[in-house]
Amino acid sequence: MSLIHEKMYQSEELSRINLNEYFNSLISDILDSYDINFKVEKKINCQIENLDMRSIVPIALIFNELFSNSLKHAFKFSENACIALDFIQLNKTTFHLEYSDNGKWIQPMKNDSFGLELIEVLVDQIDGKLEFSSLPNTKYCIQFENEKIEHSQF
Numbered sequence: 001m002s003l004i005h006e007k008m009y010q011s012e013e014l015s016r017i018n019l020n021e022y023f024n025s026l027i028s029d030i031l032d033s034y035d036i037n038f039k040v041e042k043k044i045n046c047q048i049e050n051l052d053m054r055s056i057v058p059i060a061l062i063f064n065e066l067f068s069n070s071l072k073h074a075f076k077f078s079e080n081a082c083i084a085l086d087f088i089q090l091n092k093t094t095f096h097l098e099y100s101d102n103g104k105w106i107q108p109m110k111n112d113s114f115g116l117e118l119i120e121v122l123v124d125q126i127d128g129k130l131e132f133s134s135l136p137n138t139k140y141c142i143q144f145e146n147e148k149i150e151h152s153q154f
Helices: 002-010 019-033 053-073 114-125
Strands: 040-046 081-089 094-101 129-133 138-145
Touching: 019 040, 019 053, 019 081, 053 081, 053 094, 053 114, 053 138, 114 129, 114 138
Parallel strands: 040 081
Antiparallel strands: 081 094, 094 138, 129 138
C-alpha cells in the first residue's frame, strides 16, 4: 500500500502512475521480503497509461496477493519459475488483466483461503469478472470497466 501511495504522490497527476514501473517495483519489494532460493523470471506487459483512483489500489492489492501466493505455493519443486502479467486496455473503458505462473501449486491444507477470498472481494470492488484456470498453468483473468474521473472533480 505504501508503494502505491508513494508512486501516486511522485506523479504529476494522482491518476497517472507508470504502472509498468510500479509493478516492477512491487515485484522487487515482494521478492526482498521472501526467503526464496530460486530465480523468478518476470514478464510484465502493462500497456495502461492511467487508471482511475477507484481501480488502482484494488488492482495493486490483487497483484500483490497473486504474486505472493505464487512464491509461497507454486515453486516448491521448480527451478524455472516464471510469472507473467499482461494488463491491457481493450477499449475506451474496458481493461483486462491476466496473471499467470508456470508453477505446480501445492493444495492448501484447508479449502477456504483468505487470500483467494480477498482477491474475489477486490474484483467485486471494481465490478470486475474473475476467471481462473489451472491447466496447463495457473492463470487468473480479470476484466473490468474503468470510467476515467475528470480532473475537474478534484
